[in-house]
Amino acid sequence: MSRPISRQEVIARLKARGFEPSSTKEHAEQWVSPDGESINLKTGDRFPLVAHPRHENHLSDLLAINGVLRGSDRYAHNSNFLGFPKRIHTGGKPIAYGLDFGFGSVSALDHFLDSIAAVRGGGYVPVPVFDSEAQSFLDGFMEPDNPQFVYWLPRYIRTLDTVADALEQRAPEAVFDLIWRTFDNSVSKAGPGVLDFALVDRLRDRFVAITWEIHENGDAAQFGELVSRMEGWREQGELPKVPHLLLARAFAAIHPGRYHTTVAIGKQNQVVPWFVQHTGFVVPEGNWAAKAAALTKHLDGCGVLANDRERRNIFPWYVFDQLRDGTGRVPFRPGHTSRQVSGAARQSQGHAIEYRQNVIQDRLVRRLIDQFGQDAVATEHSTGTGGRADALVRRKDGSLDLYEIKPAQTAREAVRQAVGQLLEYGYRRGGLQPQTLCVVSDAELDELTREYLATLEARFSLKLGYLRVASGSEEDDRDE
Secondary structure, eight states: OOOOOOOOHHHHHHTTTEEEEEEEOOOOOEEEOOOOEEEEESSSSOOOOEEGGGGGGHHHHHHHSSSSSSOOOOOOOOOTTTTTTTOOOSSEEEEEEEEEEESSSHHHHHHHHHHHHHHHHTOOOOOOOOOOOHHHHHHHHHOOOIIIIIIHHHHHHHHHHHHHHHHHTTTTGGHHHHHHSSSOOOSBOOOOOOOHHHHHHTHHHHHHHHHHHHOOOOOOOHHHHHHHHHHHHHHHHSSOOOOHHHHHHHHHHTTTTTTSOOOOHHHHHHHHHHHHHHOOOOOOOHHHHHHHHHHHHHHHHHTTTTTTHHHHHHHHHHHHHHHOOOTTSOOOBBBBBOOOGGGGGGHHHHHHHHHHHHHHHHHHHHHHHHHHHHGGGGEEEESSSSSSEEEEETTTSSOOEEEOOOSSSSSSHHHHHHHHHHHHHSSSTTTOOOEEEEEEEEOOHHHHHHHHHHHHHHHHOOEEEEEEEEOOSSSEEEEE
């Protein structure tokens, strides 16, 4: 974590939120919020904000906010803490006391203040915090080789920059095609929400005007007003349907600070209960825009993706991709995108391993497709636990074979690295429940490791195989 914010930065944020100084003494200042919440500030930068001791009842929740810091002492004591109760400390007379805090970011301070304000209002709401499942999803999402970062994120950023530049130049017509007439504009795919391009062209002036209106006012009420307007066009026979997805995609492209990329209403409705259950999200009433804006604000509040607007906006889609469908299983999505990098990447050890991993994956996929067919093989597939399977095969009876690739010098090393992931992806709550597990490596299988795998199957009924796939110029693939 970067350095905690200073006392002056705390004061600047308090002022921005409407706090005003009530009194100043040598060692502390009292500040009061618009709704009457009193805090004290110490004179130094070390844990400068002192809150009323009544907040000790919710201390664990306050400390669960990412970036909220405390020292080792239970209380801070100072006779200059105004408005706080007193207790006997080291002297013979009672002295004012409170709970002192520091903050790793302004966002952490904001959420801390929101939380103590809720306590004062009598309706304490637990602070937003990721539970163990949400953290697992986040950990998988933040892996640097996440394909969404490799393939989607750069294109998404370019689209946002293009849209922002055009609107800054007051030229919404320059992004008409990108927003309204492109199947996949890297904010999202239009899917079934796409309109006939000839129809969009006929209504070009209206859609250009709407683009500027959204730029001028991107709140949820405006989204609702535009939906109503388009319903009027539909009733008049000018549209076959209201393009909710396209409209939501326009809001997400023009106001990425407010809206995430899961722009299909049905898909957002699928992920919202997960965020409620695992992160404490409180769902507001209203349309797609109201819920999307609340969810992005909530993610900012959790502090886990602070100052990373684009990844924050992609994360709800990552969650959607991990969730089980109505059948109770993670939907199988076949396909493979080669990530093989230039051989020049072998110059460093890390890149060499990545290169070998990608070569092995490509060769593994070719072999699996030959054996099971194109539509039965997937790579980088969601596991339902927040992870991504290196390779997954769906057999004709619906059962799954799960493969984990580990380039290594020895089979022992590959098995040690792979088995934990295979078990988690397979059998952690929400996992794939595969029929078989397979370690894939370019290392030769030795007799001791072969015996070890056989022992695991005999004692624990784990169908755990080993497959060697060469990563060099030779191709020598063997089941072991």
